Amino acid sequence: MSVLVIGLNGRPLMPTTTRKARILLKENKATVICRNPFTIHLWYKTGCATQEGSIGVDTGSQNIGIAVTAGGRPAGPESGAYPPFLHGETGADRGKGSIP
Numbered sequence: 001m002s003v004l005v006i007g008l009n010g011r012p013l014m015p016t017t018t019r020k021a022r023i024l025l026k027e028n029k030a031t032v033i034c035r036n037p038f039t040i041h042l043w044y045k046t047g048c049a050t051q052e053g054s055i056g057v058d059t060g061s062q063n064i065g066i067a068v069t070a071g072g073r074p075a076g077p078e079s080g081a082y083p084p085f086l087h088g089e090t091g092a093d094r095g096k097g098s099i100p
Contacts, residue, residue, distance in 0.1 A: 004039040005030075007046055014050060 002015035016024075021040050024030040030040040051070055058065035 004034075004037055006033065006039060006041045007048065008042055008044060009048075011048060012050070013042075013046065013048070 001018055003018055003021040005013040005016050007013050029044055030042050033039050033041045053070045056067040
């Protein structure tokens with residue numbers, strides 16, 4: 001699961017891991033600004049590295065399709081580009097493989 005990050009200047013940065021966010025919060029280098037989606041605000045200077053991305057939505061008659069690209073390549077759930085619920089995984093389906 002990814003944690004959204006806001007830089008010292010108020011601009012959004014690339015998401016981080018929950019482990020890194022926990023360490024930053026414990027060392028008082030960040031504070032929680034929102035719990036849903038979980039977002040932290042950094043209290044130290046960082047670079048402003050961000051990644052271009054786009055999202056596409058196909059509203060079909062029976063199914064809705066969502067596509068996310070990052071840097072011209074498809075971004076999958078393993079890249080942390082989007083949360084599990086956006087690629088069809090629900091609480092009841094976790095760990096059961098692909099969803100029909």
